[in-house]
Amino acid sequence: MREFDYRRAPDVAGAVALLAADPDARFLGGGTNLVDLMKTGVERPALLVDVRELPLDRIESTDDGGLRIGATVTNSDLAAHPEVRRRYPALTQAVLAGASGQLRNMATVGGNLLQRTRCGYFTDVAGPCNKRVPGSGCPAVEGEHHNHAVLGASDHCVAVHPSDMGVALTAFDAVVSYETADGPGALPLADLYLPVGDTPHRETALPSGALITGVTLPPAPVAARSRYRKVRERASYAFAIGSVAAALDVRDGVVRDARLALGAVASRPWRARAAEAVLSGAPAVGDTFAAAADAELAAARPLPDNGYKVTLMRNLVVAVLTELAEEAAR
Template structure:
């Protein structure tokens, strides 16, 4: 590991100024991803700016019963917060599915959004990787790719995004707030992760030197009836091979509102817009759910070892929407 400096920030402006003073500096929250990457030699910051003491650790209501979540709120506190559990249960479930209790106690909301892929080629500095070393190639395309992307990938990168929490946030149209030396800004989570294209090393649209300060969830009554389901290769702590955040509002057998986001299928949380459009105003039936899943997955481009994900995600969409429908009718 490269020798590095350490500074603790106590206000947002000071944190941004410290990062701006060194082009090789990084913000440090819980460090559950960054420190691992430093040990592997993937990340080699010259300075760590500790932001855990910033006053960004609250969850508050916004006008209209949305929620504002501070960037340094820990995953454990987010999952346990009564307003999150009541109004956005899929978010609580996603966070609890995301890691062990020890990691959730350390990990922060801001850091979770910025966590990097767990692709084995990315984390092994002896291997080529366009995300780590632009222009070096993507050996996963012809190599080990059983848990790689089936949507939105390119020949330059087929890695998936690792966050569970971000999938639920994408389903509920979260807006990410940040601060730069020029002042505050914000971006919807749907625009936070750019398409892979030929620049997989550009992982977010955050301006240089920006510090995430919080996440806002706009009011969404449908979110109160939501669920997060994660499929993994073992029952204990593991990254997803497929996941879904779903919310459903059904009245008299007709879908009035629906939110769907998929995880472990793309380089970012995948908002299932085609499936949503297919469902709104139609019957809440297994047949309609299957047709909506087919509409979303029509764009899937599977490789020899990850084609199972198409069937997995189709079945997952139908199963979770069916369960939510049955709950409404009880």
């Protein structure tokens, strides 16, 4: 590991200033991803600015009935919060489906959104990877890619975003707040991650040196009936091979409102707007749910070894929406 300097940020402005002064500096949150990447040499910061003790650890109701979640709230505290469990249960389920109890106690909301892909080529510094070394190539396209992207990828990178939390936040229209040396800003989470194209090393639309300070969830009554379902290669403590965050409001057998986002299928949490368009106003029955899934997955471009994901996601979407509709009918 490269030697590095370490500072604890006194406040948000101080954190941003410390980072701006050193192009090789990184913010340190829970460290569950960054410290690991430093050990393998993927990340080689000259300075760590520790932001864990910044006063961004609160979850508060907003005046309009949404929630504002501070960036240093831990995954554990987010999942356990009564208002999250009551108003956005799929968010609690998504967070609890990720990592282990130990890691959730350490990991933060801001860090979760900025964690890096677990693609084995990205983490292996001995080989090429366009995300790690721009222009060096993507061995995954013709190599080991059974858990890689089927939506929105390119010939330059087929890695998936590993977050579970981000999938639920995307379904519920979360907005990311950040601070820079030039002042604060905000971005819808749906716009945080850049299209892959030929620049997979450029992952987010955040200005250089920006510190995520929080995530705001707008009010979403539909989210009170929501669910997160994750499929993985073992029963617990593994990254998804596919996941769904869904919310459904059904009245008199007709879908009034629906939210749907897919995980582990793209370089970002994937908001399924084509599917939502099919669902809205349609009868809450299996045929509708299958048509919605098909509408979203029509754009899928599977690789030789990950075509199963298209079938998996179709079945997963239908299953979760069916469960939500049955729950609504009770």
